[in-house]
Amino acid sequence: MKALYLLQLEWKKYKNYRLFQLLFIGYLILLPGILWSIVGREFGAGVPFDPVTIYTFPDIWEYMAYFGNWLMFFFLGFVGVLTITNEHSYKTFRQNIISGLTRHDFFMAKILSILAIILFCTLYFILVGYVVGSYYTRDPQWDEMTEHAGAIANFALVCLAYSVYGLLLGVLVKRTGFALFIYMVAGMFLEKYSVG
Amino acid sequence: MSGLKVNMVNTIGEGLGLCLRLPNFYAYLNADQNLDIVAHIKKSKNDNIEEILDIVNLKHRRKSKFSTYSLGMKQRLAIASAMIGDPDVYIFDEPTNGLDPEGIAEIRSIILRIASTGKTIFMASHILDEVEKVCSDVAIIKNGKLLATGTVGHILNDIPTIQVKATDMMALENALKNMEGLTDVRNLGDLIECGISPNMKPEEVNRRLQQQNIILGHLSVKKKRLEEEFLAITNNN
Secondary structure (H helix, E strand, C coil), X not given: CHHHHHHHHHHHXXXXXHHHHHHXXXXXXXXXXXXXXXXXXXXXXXXXCCCXXXXXXXXXXXXXXXXXXXXXXXXXXXXXXXXXXXXXHCCHHHHHHHHCCCHHHHHHHHHHHHHHHHHHHHHHHHHHHHXXXXXXXXXXXXXXXXXXXXXXXXXXXXXXXXXHXXXXXXXXXXXXXXXXXXXXXXXXXXXXXXHC | CCCCCCCHHHHECCCEEEEECCCXXXXXXXXXXXXXXXXXXXXXXXXXXXXXXXXXCXXXXXXXXXXXXXXXXXXXXXXXXXXXXXXXXXXXXXXXXCCCHHHHHHHHHHXXXXXXXXXXXXXXXXXXXXXXXXXXXEEEEECCEEEXXXXXXXXXXXXXXXXXXXXXXXXXXXXXXXXXXXXXEEECCCCEEEEECCCCCHHHHHHHHHHCCCCEEEEEEECCCHHHHXXXXXXXX
């Protein structure tokens, strides 16, 4: 029940935080929004999207994981950075300790809340993929549906990587603007060189 | 102190209300939401929040964001957060630092209100005027050493002093120096000041001086201010 107590504490901090609300709603709208915006569109040469399989099972999972992780680079990474740097800039880390929270619980609360957000976002990811895929796939079969479903796990893993990277920068840099800047620059740089 | 062992980490939130230095809260949350977080951390039921906001006089601004508060209001919110969980012992570290006179008066009345409910409040302060007005007991600490301790009245009334003035100051000074029951006769220029022992009364001093044909133009009993006493105590050690 300790975990629930810590999650509730973080929820009280998040729920009225305007930037968090915007990022979260942005994810909820953009994930299906990006899919819908490319339905039926022609792609130029060199774009690795297949306009036929992009929104049908089983390939939809992989394409969605690709868009979804780009959204998550901004959403989860920013949340990870801000959830730590805010506590530093408002000096509420200190106030929390004065009120009786232990350091260990303070960071556990951060990690647990990030894990809970990843869980929720992954469930939403599955829901969107299922609805869009079922709508565009003619006569979907279970085998077909789950063939590339491993991409869901990939999506969740990349989410975890972004958020942990954000938390780490928050702890190391402490200054909100600077931490976000390093997150974006270094994140894109690392991504480029680790992939290609 | 009410049976509490002051082991900071273990007793925070369980019977100990802390209000240390500058108040820090979530700037984007209002008083209610900030106190809600504190109550959650302290695992306290929020049922007395109404009363607490009433005591610290923040009810009218409870829905305003913390970032819009003045320093005095922030300090009052910090006291409110210390009050959550209804601790028996409070520790306030310079609660009136940086506040305007009105804010200081408000904090003072809040502290007195909390004290009147039978709570113990430890207050660290450099503003001695504040201590004199608020505290019942004082301890003076210098470089970690306890120099003096006792009730405010006891520390202040250690040696009361009188100030006298007459036309012939030389004769007055000599007469006072020869009189028993007086100590530490000092000529301040237009006044002469001396300590007076408990069994000597100012009336008695006046009567004896008149017997020596010295008529006083001024006689005042000075109650010592805590500031002077503080300086005297810290300088002697």
